[in-house]
Amino acid sequence: MPQVILLFSGKRKSGKDFLTDHLQKMLLDKCEVIKISKPIKSHWAKVKGLNLDELLSDGKYKEQYRLDMIQWSEEMRFKDYGCFCRSACQNAVDKPVWIVSDIRRKTDIQWFKENYSDVIRNIRITADDDTRKARGYNFQLGVDDVASECDLDDYNDWDLIINNGKNGQSLEEQISAILTLIQHVV
Numbered sequence: 001m002p003q004v005i006l007l008f009s010g011k012r013k014s015g016k017d018f019l020t021d022h023l024q025k026m027l028l029d030k031c032e033v034i035k036i037s038k039p040i041k042s043h044w045a046k047v048k049g050l051n052l053d054e055l056l057s058d059g060k061y062k063e064q065y066r067l068d069m070i071q072w073s074e075e076m077r078f079k080d081y082g083c084f085c086r087s088a089c090q091n092a093v094d095k096p097v098w099i100v101s102d103i104r105r106k107t108d109i110q111w112f113k114e115n116y117s118d119v120i121r122n123i124r125i126t127a128d129d130d131t132r133k134a135r136g137y138n139f140q141l142g143v144d145d146v147a148s149e150c151d152l153d154d155y156n157d158w159d160l161i162i163n164n165g166k167n168g169q170s171l172e173e174q175i176s177a178i179l180t181l182i183q184h185v186v
C-alpha cells in the first residue's frame with residue numbers, strides 16, 4: 001500500500017510525462033509510475049497488432065490512434081468507471097509513492113478517493129495554448145472537445161497547481177513544490 005499517491009492531470013502537451021519522468025528520476029526506487037492509459041493501450045495494441053512501446057511513448061504513433069482509443073475506452077468506462085484505474089493499480093508495484101501521470105476525469109479522482117482515500121494528492125499541470133502548440137498540440141475534433149480532455153477543466157480541488165508554460169516556474173521549483181507534498185514520506 002503506497003503512503004502517498006500523486007495524481008497528475010493536465011491538458012494535452014501541458015507536460016505530464018515530462019514532469020513525472022523528472023520526478024521519477026529523483027525518487028528512483030521509492031516510486032512507481034502508473035499510467036491509466038496503459039491497460040487501454042495494451043488492449044488496443046493486442047487487438048490491432050500494434051507496437052505497445054510506441055503507443056506508450058510520446059509521438060505521432062500515439063496521436064494516430066488517440067481518437068479510436070478514446071472512443072473505445074469511453075464505452076468501457078460507461079459500464080464501469082473504475083475499470084482502467086483498477087487494472088493499472090493491480091499491476092503496480094508496492095512502493096511508498098505512486099505517481100499516476102494521466103488523470104483525466106472526475107471519475108478517475110473519485111475512484112482513487114474511494115479506494116485510497118486520504119493518501120491522495122491532486123496536482124494540476126497547466127500551460128498556455130501557445131506553449132502547448134509549440135510542443136505539438138493541434139486542436140482535434142473528437143479529442144480536444146470531449147471528456148477525456150475537458151472533464152477536469154472546471155475541477156477546483158487541487159493540492160498544487162504547476163504552471164509549466166510561459167512565465168512558469170523553473171523545473172527545480174516545480175519539482176521542489178511537488179516534493180513538499182510528499183516530504184512526510186521521502
Ligand SMILES: Nc1ncnc2c1ncn2[C@@H]1O[C@H](COP(=O)(O)OP(=O)(O)OP(=O)(O)O)[C@@H](O)[C@H]1O
Pocket residue numbers: 010011012013014015016017018019058135164
Ligand atoms: N518544461 C518543459 N520544458 C521543456 N520541454 C517541455 C517542458 N514540458 C514539456 N516539454 C516537452 O513538451 C512535449 C510534450 O510534453 P509531455 O509529453 O510531457 O506532455 P503530456 O501532458 O504528457 O501530453 P499528452 O497528454 O499528449 O501525453 C514533450 O516533448 C516534452 O519533452
